Amino acid sequence: MHGGPRVNPTALSVNLNKVALVRNTRHLGIPSVTRAATLCLQAGAHGITVHPRPDARHIRGDDVRALHALLKKDWPRAEFNIEGNPFHNLMDFVRELRPHQCTFVPDSEGQFTSDHGWDLEKDGERVKPLIAEAKSLGVRVSLFMDADARAIPLAKAVGADRVELYTEPYAAAWGTTRQGEQLRRFAAAGQAAHAAGLGVNAGHDLNRDNLPDFLRAVPGVLEVSIGHALIADALEMGYAATVRAYLAAIHRAAGGGSDQ
Ligand SMILES: CC(=O)[C@@H](O)[C@H](O)COP(=O)(O)O
Ligand SMILES: NCC(=O)COP(=O)(O)O
Secondary structure, three states, rough: OOOOOOOOOOOEEEEOOHHHHOOOOOOOOOHHHHHHHHHHHHOOOOOEOOOOEEEEOOOOHHHHHHHHHHHHHOOOOOOEEEEEOOOOHHHHHHHHOOOOOOOOOOOOOOOOOOOOOOOHHHEEEEEEEHHHHHHHHHHHHHHHHHOOOHHHHHHOOOOOEEEEEEEHHHHHHOOOOOOHHHHHHHHHHHHHHHHHEEEEEEEOOOOOOOHHHHHOOOOEEEEEOOOOOHHHHHHOHHHHHHHHHHHHHHHHHHOOOOOO
């Protein structure tokens, strides 16, 4: 239906980890993380995500502070999302900077990449006070969770505002005979989140090809945070054209146009 009210499309938060990863291979300060943020936000991205891991393999503390200052000064409507393990270094950033959102991720210090969500039956009581502390500072809390509909309500029980569905299993199945099964898993997890009064974010290995099918199958996703594939695309197309392509994929999923 043309001209009718469009549902609010999902917000795009660009994860800049991989810009910092390349920058760290020389002592020249390029590619610039803050310039990447500026160009992505100028192109229409809704926010910036960083995951300052304890080993500082990519995003470092100075990057987090510089991005926070940039968004506060030049992009007050953009959201800043800081990811990390609250039992490692994440809470220091939450207390110092009070970002719009923090995403609790249960990664070990040397983990290759994020590859699982929280086991709240085991860790729920431990994360609960840290969630309460972050919220008392005015920071929205999202918990990185596997797409398990039975586990999602526990995120509400420990005080989270949102869950971020860990989407690698879907991304790995995309384009195969297993895609439908994965989409049903994620749709059920999203439904469980909505039923529990939780907002739904999503991320990990999403790209402009697999994104529309996901957003059509999982209604009401508030934010996708995308880094690795988006930055890889930007190496070929540039930040602006790449962000526009991802926004177009989001709008296509919201019924704003065909896939052709
Ligand atoms: C939590 C998650 O899935 C990603 O946001 C994470 O930041 C990826 O970390 P790397 O960029 O270090 O692989
Ligand atoms: N939370 C997911 C994220 O920020 C980026 O993940 P990826 O797109 O780098 O896999």
